[in-house]
Amino acid sequence: MLNDTTAEGTSSEERGAGEGRNGLPSSSPLTPDPSPLLKDQLHDGDCLRLFPRVPDGSVDLIFADPPFNIGYDYDIYDDRKDAQAYLDWTLAWGREVVRVLKPDGTFWLAIGDEFAAELKVLFHRELGLSLRNWVVWYYTFGVHCTKKFTRSHAHLFYFVRDPKRFTFNDQAIRVPSARQLVYFDARANPKGRLPDDTWILRPQNVPDGFAPEGDTWYIPRVCGTFKERAGWHGCQMPEQLLGRIIRSCSNPGDLVLDPFGGSGTTLATAKKLHRHFLGFELSPDYAAAIRRRLESARPGQPLEGGPEPTVGGDANGSTGAKPRRPRAKSR
Numbered sequence: 569m570l571n572d573t574t575a576e577g578t579s580s581e582e583r584g585a586g587e588g589r590n591g592l593p594s595s596s597p598l599t600p601d602p603s604p605l606l607k608d609q610l611h612d613g614d615c616l617r618l619f620p621r622v623p624d625g626s627v628d629l630i631f632a633d634p635p636f637n638i639g640y641d642y643d644i645y646d647d648r649k650d651a652q653a654y655l656d657w658t659l660a661w662g663r664e665v666v667r668v669l670k671p672d673g674t675f676w677l678a679i680g681d682e683f684a685a686e687l688k689v690l691f692h693r694e695l696g697l698s699l700r701n702w703v704v705w706y707y708t709f710g711v712h713c714t715k716k717f718t719r720s721h722a723h724l725f726y727f728v729r730d731p732k733r734f735t736f737n738d739q740a741i742r743v744p745s746a747r748q749l750v751y752f753d754a755r756a757n758p759k760g761r762l763p764d765d766t767w768i769l770r771p772q773n774v775p776d777g778f779a780p781e782g783d784t785w786y787i788p789r790v791c792g793t794f795k796e797r798a799g800w801h802g803c804q805m806p807e808q809l810l811g812r813i814i815r816s817c818s819n820p821g822d823l824v825l826d827p828f829g830g831s832g833t834t835l836a837t838a839k840k841l842h843r844h845f846l847g848f849e850l851s852p853d854y855a856a857a858i859r860r861r862l863e864s865a866r867p868g869q870p871l872e873g874g875p876e877p878t879v880g881g882d883a884n885g886s887t888g889a890k891p892r893r894p895r896a897k898s899r
């Protein structure tokens with residue numbers, strides 16, 4: 569079992585002696601540290617060094633939003649690897665994902681166009697996970713292109729270890745159906761319906777297609793001008809997006825792991841939703857900022873961003889709420 573701690577946000581330096589700023593060995597070989605990692609903490613260092621300290625079959629849900637290998641400007645990570653090196657690296661941390669997942673565990677992967685097809689094959693064919701959904705997260709305000717169409721989506725792969733045994737809390741994420749909201753049809757299921765597998769973040773850009781009360785998700789990207797924006801990480805994902813994933817694919821008290829912490833969205837959202845969490849982040853500066861974010865997040869606190877139009881709502885959602893907000897730099 570992983571250790572419990574209530575002292576979330578306390579610093580835990582996970583880089584060993586002889587380790588360089590990029591989290592990799594700088595001189596002498598490192599002695600592997602066999603002690604299990606503390607739960608409810610962000611651990612800074614290379615996920616490949618930290619994963620071995622997570623016991624087999626101990627994690628309920630993993631969300632990974634790795635660098636997309638598109639030359640994005642991170643502070644220390646070099647996002648321009650040779651394609652084969654990137655795939656080899658993905659296979660290495662992917663093996664760890666599969667090892668630490670519980671037999672009924674779930675894995676979500678966010679990835680861009682460049683490696684989506686190869687990573688889908690890698691996690692399904694090579695690592696044996698079952699794909700339940702290939703979700704397309706649609707957003708606008710991507711980086712404007714002049715010689716091709718502007719990118720307005722990312723891929724979210726929803727995998728499980730066992731296609732017959734997994735957590736899926738449909739009641740936690742149902743949305744009102746058009747039958748209920750538009751046609752007031754008495755035959756409509758009062759519990760609403762499950763969301764589609766295309767997630768819309770800017771319904772105001774297509775007003776005729778996506779009415780505010782419709783059954784699509786209203787989860788804008790976290791843009792520079794948003795109150796939610798932490799301001800120090802260009803890849804910050806919206807808490808509402810992680811909220812849907814965490815609510816549907818885990819239960820309160822479960823353990824959620826994110827090997828690529830970034831701005832800490834997964835961890836902060838997990839904490840607000842009463843889940844245990846475990847996070848890794850290579851950059852010491854990002855890691856320090858994540859800890860600050862985690863210190864101010866409280867269990868039960870509402871998620872940032874416009875609430876989803878969930879049926880019945882819950883502590884962090886309300887029925888029929890309107891969306892709000894705009895833009896951000898695309899990866």
Ligand SMILES: C[S@@+](CC[C@H](N)C(=O)[O-])C[C@H]1O[C@@H](n2cnc3c(N)ncnc32)[C@H](O)[C@@H]1O
Pocket residue numbers: 613614615616633634635636642645801803804805806827828829830831832833834848849850851854
């Ligand atoms: C795309 S960002 C994650 C963004 C995150 N989902 C959020 O909402 O803020 C990827 C992060 O992975 C980190 N990273 C890169 N290589 C890593 C490694 N080997 N181990 C741990 N973190 C790594 C980068 O520093 C970067 O912050």
